[in-house]
Amino acid sequence: MRNPWAQTGNYRTSYVQDTTIFANYREIVSVVLLLLALCILPMLLERSQVLVLNFILIYAIAVLGLNITTGYAGLISVGQAAFMGVGAYTVALSAPNLPFWLTIPLGGITAAIIGFIVGIPSLRVKHLYLALATLAFQEIFVWVVGRSPALAQGAAIPVEMRNFLGLEIGFRNHNYFWYYVILFVLVLMVIAWRNLLRGKYGRALIAVRDNDRAADAMGMDPGRTKLFAFALGAFYGGIAGGLLAYMQRAVVVEEFTLTRSVALLAMAIVGGLGTVVGSLLGPAFIEFLRLYMERLSEWMKANPFVQSITPAGVDVASALLPLSFGLVIVLFLVFEPRGLYNWWRLLRSYFRTWPFKY
Amino acid sequence: MKRAIILGMMAMLGLVMAQGRTVNLLWSGAVTGPTSDVGGPYGAGIEDYCKYANDQKLIPGVTLNCTVRDDQYQNPNTQRIFEEALDRAKPAMYLGYSTGAMLQLKPLINEVKMPTLPASAHIGLIDPPNNQYMFLPVSSYSEQVVALMEYINRTDKNAKIALVVNPSPFGRAVVDHARRAAQRLGQSIVDVREVGGGNLDNTALLRALDAAGAQYIIHQNVAGPVANILKDAKRLGLDKKIKQMGAVYTGGADLIRLAGDAAEGFLWASSYYTLDENAPGINLQKQLAAKYNRSADILNSTNYTAGMLAAAIAVEAMKRAAQRFSGRIDNETVYQALIGMNGPNAFKPGFAVSTKAGIEIDFTRTEQTGAEGLRVLEAKGGKFVPVTDPFTSALFRQVRNP
Numbered sequence: 001m002r003n004p005w006a007q008t009g010n011y012r013t014s015y016v017q018d019t020t021i022f023a024n025y026r027e028i029v030s031v032v033l034l035l036l037a038l039c040i041l042p043m044l045l046e047r048s049q050v051l052v053l054n055f056i057l058i059y060a061i062a063v064l065g066l067n068i069t070t071g072y073a074g075l076i077s078v079g080q081a082a083f084m085g086v087g088a089y090t091v092a093l094s095a096p097n098l099p100f101w102l103t104i105p106l107g108g109i110t111a112a113i114i115g116f117i118v119g120i121p122s123l124r125v126k127h128l129y130l131a132l133a134t135l136a137f138q139e140i141f142v143w144v145v146g147r148s149p150a151l152a153q154g155a156a157i158p159v160e161m162r163n164f165l166g167l168e169i170g171f172r173n174h175n176y177f178w179y180y181v182i183l184f185v186l187v188l189m190v191i192a193w194r195n196l197l198r199g200k201y202g203r204a205l206i207a208v209r210d211n212d213r214a215a216d217a218m219g220m221d222p223g224r225t226k227l228f229a230f231a232l233g234a235f236y237g238g239i240a241g242g243l244l245a246y247m248q249r250a251v252v253v254e255e256f257t258l259t260r261s262v263a264l265l266a267m268a269i270v271g272g273l274g275t276v277v278g279s280l281l282g283p284a285f286i287e288f289l290r291l292y293m294e295r296l297s298e299w300m301k302a303n304p305f306v307q308s309i310t311p312a313g314v315d316v317a318s319a320l321l322p323l324s325f326g327l328v329i330v331l332f333l334v335f336e337p338r339g340l341y342n343w344w345r346l347l348r349s350y351f352r353t354w355p356f357k358y
Numbered sequence: 359m360k361r362a363i364i365l366g367m368m369a370m371l372g373l374v375m376a377q378g379r380t381v382n383l384l385w386s387g388a389v390t391g392p393t394s395d396v397g398g399p400y401g402a403g404i405e406d407y408c409k410y411a412n413d414q415k416l417i418p419g420v421t422l423n424c425t426v427r428d429d430q431y432q433n434p435n436t437q438r439i440f441e442e443a444l445d446r447a448k449p450a451m452y453l454g455y456s457t458g459a460m461l462q463l464k465p466l467i468n469e470v471k472m473p474t475l476p477a478s479a480h481i482g483l484i485d486p487p488n489n490q491y492m493f494l495p496v497s498s499y500s501e502q503v504v505a506l507m508e509y510i511n512r513t514d515k516n517a518k519i520a521l522v523v524n525p526s527p528f529g530r531a532v533v534d535h536a537r538r539a540a541q542r543l544g545q546s547i548v549d550v551r552e553v554g555g556g557n558l559d560n561t562a563l564l565r566a567l568d569a570a571g572a573q574y575i576i577h578q579n580v581a582g583p584v585a586n587i588l589k590d591a592k593r594l595g596l597d598k599k600i601k602q603m604g605a606v607y608t609g610g611a612d613l614i615r616l617a618g619d620a621a622e623g624f625l626w627a628s629s630y631y632t633l634d635e636n637a638p639g640i641n642l643q644k645q646l647a648a649k650y651n652r653s654a655d656i657l658n659s660t661n662y663t664a665g666m667l668a669a670a671i672a673v674e675a676m677k678r679a680a681q682r683f684s685g686r687i688d689n690e691t692v693y694q695a696l697i698g699m700n701g702p703n704a705f706k707p708g709f710a711v712s713t714k715a716g717i718e719i720d721f722t723r724t725e726q727t728g729a730e731g732l733r734v735l736e737a738k739g740g741k742f743v744p745v746t747d748p749f750t751s752a753l754f755r756q757v758r759n760p
Contacts, residue, residue, distance in 0.1 A: 048441035055434055146525055146552070155482055155527035156461035171469050175441075248437060249465045254458040254526070255433055290435075297428070315398075318390045318428055 019198045021191075035187070042179050050175040052287060054247050057182045058240050059283035061189055063267045064276070065236025070265070071274030072197070073229035074209030075122050079134035080237050080264045082141035085256030086111040087238030088245040089145065092157040100161055100246060104185070107242035108235045115234020122226040138258050145253045154253035159245045178247045185243060189236060190276055196232075205229055266329045272341025281340040286325075293324045381687045382423045382447040383408065383672055385665075386439040387455030387477060389428035392555070393580055396607055397455060399656045400477050401426045403665020404453060406646040411673045417680060420687065422673065423447070433459040437466075444470060450679075450692045451672045454478070457528040464488040473675070473693045475668045477661075479606055480531045481758065484726040493696060493721055495668050496629035496710055496729040497751070499528070499578055500535040500758070502605035505751040506576055506627050507539050509734050517545045520572035522563075522587065524579045525552035532578045532605070538757035548572050557583050560590040568596055577604030584608045584624075585616035592620040601625070603734075611658035614740055621737040625745070629710040629729040630663045632742055638708030639666065667709040671696075671719060671728065674705050697723045711748040 012018045022028045042050045062084055069077045087107030094103045121133040146154040162169055169177050196202045204225045207215035212222040245251045263286065271282020300306045300317035310316040336342060385404045388397035408424030411417065425447065429435040436459035443449050452467070454460045454476035460483055467474050468488035476483055481498040483489065497505075503521075510517045521536055523529035533550055540547050548570040551563055564587070567575060577584045584604055591597045602624055609626030611633075617624075631637040633644070643666055647657040656662050678698070679691035699705050700720040710729035712718045719728040730750045735742040 046442075046445045048438060048445045051438055051441050055438075146530070153527065153530045155480075155530070156458070156464065158465055158487070160465055171444075171466065248433070248462055250462045252433060252458040252462050252527070294428070315389075321390055321428070321430060 021194050021198070038183055039180075042176050047172070047175050050179050051247075052291065054175060054179050054182055056283045056287050057179070057186050058244050058247065059264065059267060059287070060280045061182075061186055061243070062237050062240035062264050063271065063279040063282055064189055064193055065233040065240070066264055066268045067233075067274055067279050068193070068196075068205070068236065069229050069233030071268060072202070072205040072209060073226060073233075075119075075226060075229055076127065076131040077134045077230070077233065078131055078258070078261045078265060079118060079138040079141070080233070081256045081258070081260035082138045083111045083115055083234040083237030084241030084244065084260070085141055085145065085251075085253065086114050086234070087241030088251045088256065089151055089157070089241075090238070091242040091245045092159050092251040093150075095159050095161070095245075100164075100181075104239060104242040104246075107245075108238040111238025111241070112231040112235035115237075116227055116231040118234070119227045119230025122230060123223045135258070138261055142253060142257055145256075151253075156250040156252045158250050160249055161246060174249075175247075178243070182243050182247070185239060189239065193276060201225075201228065266325070269329060269337075270332050270339055272339030272344075275339075275341040277344050278339050278341035281344065285340060286328075289324060289328060290321070293321050297321055379419060379685075380421045380423045381417070381676060382425065382443070382449040383451055383453065383669070383676075384425045384427070384440070384443045384447065384449040385453040385455070385668075386427040386429040386436055388431035389426075391430035391432065393431055393456070395582065395612060396477070396580060396661045397428075397431070399659035399661040400455070400665035400668075401428075402652060402656050403643075403662040403667075404669040405665075406650050406652070407666045407669035407673070409650065410642070410646055411669070416673050417677045417687070419685070420676070420680065422676075424669075425449075429455065429459065431456055433462050437463065440466070444472075448688075450676055450687050450689055451475070453668050453672060457483075457526065457531070460492075461527065464492065467491050470689070471693065472689050473696055475671060477664065477668065478528060480528060481535070482527070482531060489726070490723075491693065493671075493726045494728060495664070495671055495719070496606075497727055497732055497754075498531075499605050500532045501727070501730075501751050501754040502627040502732060503532040503536050503576055503578060504539045504754040504757060505732055505749070506603050506605065506625070506734065507536065507543060507545060508751060508753055509625070509627075509746065510574055511543045511545065514573070515544060517573055518548045518571045519545055519574045519576055520549040520551065520567045520570065521547060522551050522553050522567075522575055522577050522579065522584075524583070525554050529578050535754070535757050536576070538760055539753050542753060542757065553579065553583050553587070555580075555582055557586050560587045561594065563587070564591055564594055564596055564600075568600065572600055575600055575602045577602065577608045578606075579604065580607045581610065581612035581616055585613055585621070588613075588617045588620040588624060597623065603627070607661070609735070609737075609742060610660035611655075611741075612661075614737060614742075615655070619740075622739075624737045626735045626737070626742055627732050628660065628735055628742075629732045630660050630667070631709065631711060632660075632735065632744075633658060634741065634743075639663065639670070639710075640708070642666070642708075663709055667707065667719075667729075670707040670709065671699075671705065674707070675699065678703075696721050700725075713748065713750050 062080055066080045069075050090107040090110040091103045118137045122130050145151045204220045208222045208225045216222050267282035267286050270285055272278025297317040297320050387401055388394045389401050405426050408422050411422050427439050452472050452474045454474050457478040457480040460476040460478050465488045468490055473491050475493050475495050479494050479498045481500045483492045537547055549567055605627050614621045631640045675692045675695040676687050678695035679687050683691040700722050704717045704720040706718040710718050711731045711733055713731040731748040733744045733748050734746045736745045
């Protein structure tokens with residue numbers, strides 16, 4: 001028998017082996033180590049740095065959902081932020097009466113129902129037309145919230161949770177508490193995501209994306225599959241929105257606008273469409289890019305030499321922030337359309353085959 | 359002799375400590391992104407007043423470390439910047455910005471007991487719950503809109519009014535109060551429309567409001583969308599038929615720059631003095647803009663004045679906190695100083711007009727609006743000139759809590 005710890009090639013001999021979640025033991029060990037590191041990480045960080053991590057993990061959940069709808073089923077969606085909003089508002093309305101471990105799944109389910117409805121146009125239209133249909137939903141969501149007195153017309157609805165099983169949650173531990181909750185939810189969602197894609201429903205998503213007529217001929221129901229993809233993608237969005245509501249202590253409609261949807265789409269593209277690793281790397285990359293560009297911008301403003309060489313009356317330093325965001329997306333689309341995931345794949349491949357090239 | 363040496367050393371130590379002491383003040387707002395036309399000059403006003411406070415040693419023995427950060431009008435950025443400051447700089451006071459972000463931060467601000475002056479004048483910020491530490495430098499959007507309705511009522515009873523507001527909590531905040539005020543004044547609100555920044559052709563909007571019989575349009579928006587509506591009203595010949603007016607961020611030099619001669623006749627409710635007036639705050643504004651090489655656009659912007667006023671209130675509160683609490687300047691003592699800023703202790707920096715009682719800025723634990731006086735100004739010959747004396751809305755407090 002080959003030593004499974006020193007496995008260097010693909011020795012799978014059955015279909016069951018080919019569909020395992022982890023390819024080999026090294027992968028299991030590395031995932032366990034990663035999770036341990038993620039559990040320890042907040043202890044080494046400041047409270048406000050944990051907040052940045054929380055945003056990244058929440059966006060990662062939303063991007064995982066987008067990767068089901070867009071990455072796997074090939075249905076372009078520019079309404080993921082609105083699905084997050086559905087989850088967040090469901091949480092805001094139900095939080096006074098239900099514990100958070102019920103409100104968050106409830107937010108996901110509500111978003112899934114809405115996602116199912118929003119997906120109906122996908123039965124008749126594709127590509128750009130479908131993108132416009134989801135764009136319409138995004139705008140309708142903001143319009144409806146902005147005009148609903150029950151939703152404070154888009155102003156803040158407080159979502160406060162001060163106590164969990166006797167543990168008092170306040171300023172000092174709020175970010176840490178929610179970090180572990182979000183991490184736990186993210187792990188569950190990743191496992192569910194990986195499991196989905198090993199089964200017949202996941203394969204149906206890919207088949208419908210590649211050629212829905214061929215999928216139909218093979219006995220899959222493209223219509224049902226598309227609706228399923230929308231509902232599931234929205235479910236992930238709803239869960240992410242619910243978590244965001246608790247973490248930000250209030251829900252405001254400005255969080256769930258088209259800008260956020262575009263940002264989520266950018267995270268998915270930069271990370272690598274249709275991949276778990278990409279769903280984590282994309283949000284992290286965009287958020288850190290924002291942070292470091294902000295630092296660069298502040299440094300430029302404080303540096304007299306830089307100020308002296310930039311044209312008078314033009315705030316170049318401030319303009320760097322939005323510029324970098326657009327530039328990164330364009331550069332990834334042109335030079336690395338498979339996203340950061342491809343770099344990760346190449347890195348892994350290098351270590352797996354070392355000292356050989358192939 | 360020994361005692362004298364020890365006392366001398368302690369005095370020296372105290373002096374060194376006092377001179378080296380730094381107090382932090384934080385502002386985060388939209389230097390870039392949506393509403394940066396407001397945020398840019400506002401932040402510049404804060405920055406310049408802080409430099410002036412340090413130059414003039416307005417807080418004896420204390421150096422003010424003023425942090426001005428760009429949140430790009432994104433609430434997660436605002437939250438991150440605020441929490442980062444709580445972890446690292448521990449500011450004595452926070453100067454905030456947008457309505458949405460401030461509403462979202464309200465519970466946290468209350469929990470950490472941070473006295474906060476937002477640039478947003480949304481009444482919800484000083485409404486319960488979690489409102490204890492929020493203070494508006496000038497009267498709220500709602501109060502200014504109600505004041506404009508009272509102004510209309512002086513000459514025109516039973517007026518028909520349309521509201522055109524920004525599609526956001528910032529814009530919508532005034533609608534309910536305006537409806538209640540109209541009911542009491544015998545006016546009618548014939549239509550409420552939401553208009554954002556992309557309003558390139560307002561023909562349909564203006565025709566519809568005209569058809570509804572609107573004699574007045576009251577705007578609650580920023581200058582850009584209002585300027586487009588004014589230009590279209592002039593093009594359609596409706597500028598003579600419908601009188602237009604607006605609150606806080608609708609008017610000022612920005613509107614005149616954007617709307618040109620279409621701005622003529624626009625009425626603007628404002629608590630601030632104009633650049634043409636001889637007020638101590640305005641003179642200081644001109645002096646600082648020259649000293650720090652600010653562009654003409656920034657100097658002329660009323661948002662530059664607004665930023666300076668917010669910073670001036672913060673610096674004054676810190677100074678009073680140091681005087682009252684033996685040099686201790688932190689969020690607790692600054693809060694006490696702020697709520698004591700009333701009666702004979704009211705603050706008069708000369709940026710905003712005074713009420714009839716002669717008070718410019720005052721706060722108490724329950725009255726969280728600073729400048730309650732305002733004037734109606736009219737755009738005439740390319741600048742805004744006052745057409746009323748300073749007054750305070752008589753009706754607003756009744757319609758706020760009916």
